[in-house]
Amino acid sequence: MPVQFADVAAAAERLRGVATATPLLESDALNELTGARILVKAEPLQRTGSFKFRGAYNTVMALRPRAVVAFSSGNHAQGVALAARLLDIPATIVMPADAPRTKLEGTRALGAEVITYDRRTEDREAIGSEVAARTGATVIRPYDDPLIVAGQGTVGLELAEQAAARGAVLEAVTVCCGGGGLIAGCALALTHLVPGVAVHSVEPTGFDDTARSLAAGRRLGNTPGAQSLCDALLAPMPGELTFALNSRLLAGGLAVTDDEVAAAMRLAFRHLRLVVEPGGAVALAAVLTGRLPVRGRTIGVVASGGNVDAELFAQVLADA
Amino acid sequence: MPVQFADVAAAAERLRGVATATPLLESDALNELTGARILVKAEPLQRTGSFKFRGAYNTVMALRPRAVVAFSSGNHAQGVALAARLLDIPATIVMPADAPRTKLEGTRALGAEVITYDRRTEDREAIGSEVAARTGATVIRPYDDPLIVAGQGTVGLELAEQAAARGAVLEAVTVCCGGGGLIAGCALALTHLVPGVAVHSVEPTGFDDTARSLAAGRRLGNTPGAQSLCDALLAPMPGELTFALNSRLLAGGLAVTDDEVAAAMRLAFRHLRLVVEPGGAVALAAVLTGRLPVRGRTIGVVASGGNVDAELFAQVLADA
Numbered sequence: 015m016p017v018q019f020a021d022v023a024a025a026a027e028r029l030r031g032v033a034t035a036t037p038l039l040e041s042d043a044l045n046e047l048t049g050a051r052i053l054v055k056a057e058p059l060q061r062t063g064s065f066k067f068r069g070a071y072n073t074v075m076a077l078r079p080r081a082v083v084a085f086s087s088g089n090h091a092q093g094v095a096l097a098a099r100l101l102d103i104p105a106t107i108v109m110p111a112d113a114p115r116t117k118l119e120g121t122r123a124l125g126a127e128v129i130t131y132d133r134r135t136e137d138r139e140a141i142g143s144e145v146a147a148r149t150g151a152t153v154i155r156p157y158d159d160p161l162i163v164a165g166q167g168t169v170g171l172e173l174a175e176q177a178a179a180r181g182a183v184l185e186a187v188t189v190c191c192g193g194g195g196l197i198a199g200c201a202l203a204l205t206h207l208v209p210g211v212a213v214h215s216v217e218p219t220g221f222d223d224t225a226r227s228l229a230a231g232r233r234l235g236n237t238p239g240a241q242s243l244c245d246a247l248l249a250p251m252p253g254e255l256t257f258a259l260n261s262r263l264l265a266g267g268l269a270v271t272d273d274e275v276a277a278a279m280r281l282a283f284r285h286l287r288l289v290v291e292p293g294g295a296v297a298l299a300a301v302l303t304g305r306l307p308v309r310g311r312t313i314g315v316v317a318s319g320g321n322v323d324a325e326l327f328a329q330v331l332a333d334a
Numbered sequence: 335m336p337v338q339f340a341d342v343a344a345a346a347e348r349l350r351g352v353a354t355a356t357p358l359l360e361s362d363a364l365n366e367l368t369g370a371r372i373l374v375k376a377e378p379l380q381r382t383g384s385f386k387f388r389g390a391y392n393t394v395m396a397l398r399p400r401a402v403v404a405f406s407s408g409n410h411a412q413g414v415a416l417a418a419r420l421l422d423i424p425a426t427i428v429m430p431a432d433a434p435r436t437k438l439e440g441t442r443a444l445g446a447e448v449i450t451y452d453r454r455t456e457d458r459e460a461i462g463s464e465v466a467a468r469t470g471a472t473v474i475r476p477y478d479d480p481l482i483v484a485g486q487g488t489v490g491l492e493l494a495e496q497a498a499a500r501g502a503v504l505e506a507v508t509v510c511c512g513g514g515g516l517i518a519g520c521a522l523a524l525t526h527l528v529p530g531v532a533v534h535s536v537e538p539t540g541f542d543d544t545a546r547s548l549a550a551g552r553r554l555g556n557t558p559g560a561q562s563l564c565d566a567l568l569a570p571m572p573g574e575l576t577f578a579l580n581s582r583l584l585a586g587g588l589a590v591t592d593d594e595v596a597a598a599m600r601l602a603f604r605h606l607r608l609v610v611e612p613g614g615a616v617a618l619a620a621v622l623t624g625r626l627p628v629r630g631r632t633i634g635v636v637a638s639g640g641n642v643d644a645e646l647f648a649q650v651l652a653d654a
Contacts, residue, residue: 037357042381042416043443058607061362096362116604123363280644284436287378287640289607320607324600328648 058320088117167199225267378640408437487519
């Protein structure tokens with residue numbers, strides 16, 4: 015394995031007292047609704063509002079570069095910006111001009127320099143590389159990096175420990191998947207700590223590259239032109255490192271529609287009193303739709319982030 | 335004191351493993367915005383979505399009646415309904431017909447029999463007494479009861495312990511106040527555990543009976559006819575027991591407007607990713623408005639509940 019459980023454990027040490035050990039939420043109503051025991055790892059309650067701070071801080075703390083640059087639709091952006099600020103390192107973040115406003119503003123508020131680009135006509139990696147070359151900054155990649163995967167894996171580590179502490183034996187876990195860093199790290203930790211657990215990736219319809227790649231046994235990209243509410247999960251194809259891990263560790267890949275994502279956001283609002291962004295709600299949607307059969311089982315669900323503009327959230331609530 | 339710290343500690347024992355030890359949330363953005371360290375006790379993440387389950391379970395568990403009846407605008411209703419269900423006791427709940435739909439549905443979903451009444455023309459206590467007389471059920475009062483106060487006080491107990499565990503010394507705490515049960519219990523626990531802490535009640539404008547009663551040194555009622563977004567905080571005057579405690583334990587009373595409450599709900603949405611209902615947001619509003627000066631200080635804030643209809647929440651978000 016190119017990343018080991020020991021790397022996740024090392025990341026947990028680096029993050030101790032810095033990242034939030036987010037709560038594992040359980041709702042009587044949600045359990046009743048699904049006929050299962052559903053345990054939701056609440057990363058919207060993480061610093062910067064998503065799990066991305068974990069991998070970012072783990073990486074910046076381990077490398078201690080003189081400056082950092084990152085490209086991101088917004089959650090990795092804020093994670094890197096806060097990590098850099100805590101370690102007193104200048105940060106430049108390359109973000110799509112149409113990223114959610116709360117993510118653009120949140121990144122700027124954390125003291126990072128934000129460079130926006132057009133997702134349709136410009137190449138964010140080229141812009142990031144140019145900044146790196148010009149300023150000597152180290153690129154903090156969003157997912158395809160061992161330190162990033164190990165940091166995100168602390169979500170799975172905590173999930174396993176918190177479930178065990180309340181006497182729950184996890185049978186399956188659903189985790190969202192963009193480039194695959196979060197789920198690769200989670201799967202490393204979960205399969206190490208919970209014998210027999212089945213870890214499933216969940217992606218938005220039209221961006222189910224990991225599901226199709228798992229089925230094909232090799233990395234496949236998404237067909238260009240698809241649309242999704244899930245701004246955080248639009249990576250074009252699985253990462254090289256993340257797919258090497260995920261192809262060995264995952265039980266399979268699922269996909270959910272925008273309508274199903276919106277329904278999951280409404281349910282999290284009502285029964286968990288948690289704000290979950292579209293990309294953060296796909297794992298819950300997979301459970302609610304029965305895409306993953308859950309009745310009578312104990313299921314872990316990672317809600318990965320809660321950075322969603324008020325306008326969109328209000329619209330999702332109104333569409334009920 | 336008619337209720338002692340030992341009663342709160344006994345309630346904590348009864349609630350162990352049953353109630354959720356809700357997390358104490360902290361937001362970099364919120365700290366920056368206020369220039370303070372703000373620690374938010376997140377009772378929307380409690381079972382049934384508010385602190386009310388604590389007092390209800392403590393009371394029903396201690397008394398073990400053959401049946402229970404309660405009157406409530408919705409949070410106490412759900413708390414009593416779940417407590418009764420967990421202990422296999424039939425529950426009848428008297429609720430205003432115009433209570434938030436999520437609260438009416440939530441109470442019914444927990445297996446309670448719901449009787450609705452008209453807040454303007456009918457007397458809920460009379461209806462509750464009639465049910466009690468007819469069915470032999472024990473009335474579980476919403477606030478003016480030692481077991482209820484002790485149960486709600488576990489919020490303050492946990493807040494004190496969680497703050498101490500992260501090295502924070504609480505200088506002041508804001509807590510919402512309807513009938514005064516939550517704040518009385520919290521003040522008992524906090525003043526016992528945190529030397530010198532100042533506990534402030536926060537009420538909606540027009541329903542600031544506790545603030546005026548504290549200033550006058552005797553129980554004063556609200557002027558009939560006032561309106562407020564805060565459906566959970568409309569008690570007509572301080573309870574006898576709760577005021578006996580609060581008049582000795584509180585540092586003072588504050589009030590906030592509906593607009594300030596809505597702004598606090600939006601801020602909790604954005605920076606805490608937490609759904610907070612209007613009545614649950616007054617304590618945060620007091621801090622954000624500077625009604626309580628906080629700059630440079632460490633402040634505890636109790637967010638007491640998150641049961642708000644999607645329509646109202648969407649409207650609050652849209653009004654930004």
